[in-house]
Each structure stands twice: as structure tokens, then as C-alpha cells.
Amino acid sequence: MAISTAENKSIIRSDWVKTEAMRCLSCFDPPCQKACPASIPIPEFIYSIKSGNLRHAAKVVREANPVVAICGAVCPEEIFCQSACTRSKIDRAINIRELHGFVSRSETISDNRTEPGAGKIAIIGAGPAGLSAATKLADAGYKITIFDKRSHIGGVPNSSIPKFRLSDEAIALDISYVENLGIEIKLNNAIDDPSTLLNDFHAVLIAAGLNLNRRPDIKGEMLPEVIDAITFLEQARSGKIKELNDKRVAVIGGGNVSLDVAATAASLGASETRLYYRRGPAEMKVWHSELAEVQKRGIIIEYLTAPVEIMGEGGEIEAVQCARVELDSRCDSSGRRIPRLIRGSEFMTHADLVITAIGLSSDFAEDIKANLDLSTNVPGIFAAGDWARGEGTIVEAVRDGKRVAQSIITYLKEKSK
Ligand code: SF4
CATH class of the missing domain: 1.10.1060.10 (Alpha-helical ferredoxin)
Known part of the structure; x- marks a missing residue:
């Protein structure tokens, strides 16, 4: 046959x-x-x-x-x-x-519901940290409700990782596992103040991720054809941006997200994609697999180069002014040498679309502070994932979720004595 x-x-x-x-x-x-x-x-x-x-x-x-x-x-x-x-x-x-x-x-996912009875826990965020904590807490007999402002489960992996790296099928498998545990998930449900949930739940976990893109703080960054990495990746994954044919794309950044952005732009048919990174190859802390993807797609990385102004008129970008950079002998708080613009090294480069990918932060629940043990300054509220510790990997968010679940269980047991 x-x-x-x-x-x-x-x-x-x-x-x-x-x-x-x-x-x-x-x-x-x-x-x-x-x-x-x-x-x-x-x-x-x-x-x-x-x-x-x-x-x-x-x-x-x-x-x-x-x-x-x-x-x-x-x-x-x-x-x-x-x-x-x-x-x-x-x-x-x-x-x-x-x-x-x-x-x-090759896994067969089946219904794994248990009758919850140990208490009610609210989780803000249906990304890897929230889902990891939710599964452990559901296994331990707690009734879990997850709130997420997005319209889908899965957080950043489901909204921003390019489909050529992460398929819908892999995401669907993990979502199906969580759904089969009987966890309640309320989508399109933004929580403004986590403390209010303590009126209805015995504990609250903030696993909200990071919602703000850092801006490069250069002239022209507010032009319409300048977009941030997360918006671009979300629009590419959802199919809102279908192609970038004949566009010259400039990416500002030097981390894994910037590599995802550049590879995605190239995959959508950009005529040229350049990544501008203000430090050198030795300082670029990225994964080999992501760098290999970018190299495979012919993306040019301009090391030791910083865009200093995005020039445009009537909403259209006309050019990006860049300057070459040298590294100081002193290091910043990240342990890397401080970049310094070289006077007189400015040059113009052409671009139709500029995407900024210089890191994420959060303005959610700013009055709540996470402690190292994943508790917070508010009794009954816990924190995990990127919101608590800054940008990290998916598997680190999973680890946080497991740890915080144990902290919540210990807290609730102590409280009920
Ligand atoms: S670190 Fe853990 S989750 Fe990541 S690939 Fe290895 S075994 Fe898998």
C-alpha cells in the first residue's frame, strides 16, 4: 500500500x-x-x-x-x-x-475534573504563569477562576510568537488540558484593582504579564508608521498584517523579541529588514535558534548603531537617521558596557516601517509590590511570572506558577488553622 x-x-x-x-x-x-x-x-x-x-x-x-x-x-x-x-x-x-x-x-487529553472544595482562588492572567499555578491549585482541590483582558487563553505565546515558531495546534493542546481540569476562565475581563477580588476569593494571584512597550525616546517615534513589537507580532499572528511586500523595515532592539520581529517581517515579504542594535554581537544575549532564523532569512544586523531620529511627513516615514556607537569601559546595571554615540558618525537609511522592540514593562497594579517569595505587600495577593520578576522565558513562568501555587496553599492552610 x-x-x-x-x-x-x-x-x-x-x-x-x-x-x-x-x-x-x-x-x-x-x-x-x-x-x-x-x-x-x-x-x-x-x-x-x-x-x-x-x-x-x-x-x-x-x-x-x-x-x-x-x-x-x-x-x-x-x-x-x-x-x-x-x-x-x-x-x-x-x-x-x-x-x-x-x-x-501524541497525548490524549481527557476530562480530569475534581470536585473543588478547599477554597476559591482568582488568577489574573491566562498566560503560562497563570495556567501553571491554576493547574497545581486545581489539582490540590481549589476552585479556580482566571480573568484575562484578552479574548483568548495562552498569553504571549498565543498572541505574539510567530506561527512559524509555534503552531496553533501546540497551543490548542495545552489549552485543552487546562479546560479539562474544570478551571473557569473569564475572557475579555480586565481587572483594574486586584484587591477588590479579595471580597469574593480566598486568595488572588497576579500573573498579568507585561503590558507596556518601552519607547526609544527619539524624535519621530510617534509617527503612525512606527509601531511597537507586541502590536506588530499580535497583528502578524492574528493575520491582521498579511504581507509587507516592498516595505523596508527597520527594527530597533537587540533581544529575542527583536529577532522574532525581524524574522516575522521578512516572512511577510519585506523587501529589506534591518535590525539596529546599539551594542556588539558579544553583548547580544539571544538564543542561537532565534539568531539562526534571522540569519537564514537574510536579515542585516547593524551592530553598534542607534537610530537617533525617525524622519517623515504626512504620516509617512522618509528616512531614519542613525549614528554609530562605541562602548564605554564602564558597565551599566545589566553588567554590559555603556553605549555612547560617536559624534559626526550620523548617516541616513531608508525605511517605510519602523518597529521598536526595546523591552517591556508594566503599569498594572503599581501600588502592589512582589516579594522574592512571590507573596506581595498585600496579604492574600500573590504574584508570578513576568509581572513579578521582569521579562523571562515561558518555562520560567511555569516554574513561578508552580512555586506560587505552593505558597498560596501554605498561606491558606495557615489561615484556616
Ligand atoms: S528546559 Fe524543560 S521545558 Fe525547556 S526544553 Fe528542556 S525539558 Fe523542556
């Missing part, structure tokens, strides 16, 4: 998975597991693949990480589990992320 291309691909894929799993040394005291912020029991799930028990493998990874399908696609394994893999000392690290991505895709 002829095998279709898709079937053929899936056969090759499962063969590869088994072979890759066989490379695992099943280390005692596994360093990969310690390096995974979600503490996925890596040797255990890989052993299950080796023995053909994919069902158990899926159960193990899901219990440790409720957004394991999303992490299976976009987790920067190079800075976490795979960087610690013992096998890399022999030949190359086990491709752990691909393995759990595969098992999560």
Missing part, C-alpha cells in the same frame, strides 16, 4: 524519536532535570519512550509542565536542559525538547 507523505513523515519521526531516546545515558542525579525550570523528570519520560510507553511519557511531562506542548516548540533548551546534558561531553546533547514535543503531540 502506498504511504502518503504525511504518514511517511510520521513513521520517520517516530523512528528518530526512539533512536534519539536510546542515546540517553539515564544519568543518576540527572543534570538536565535540574537545569529545567519546570523540573520535568527527563530521564523518566525518556525511559518511557525507550520502552514504547508514550502514554506514560506524556503523563510525566504534562504533570510537570502544563504548557509542555508550547515548551516543546519554543523553549530555549540551549540555555536550560540541553546545556547540562552529559551526552554532550561524548558527542552531542540529547534533543530533549523535540522528544517531549513529540510525546505531547
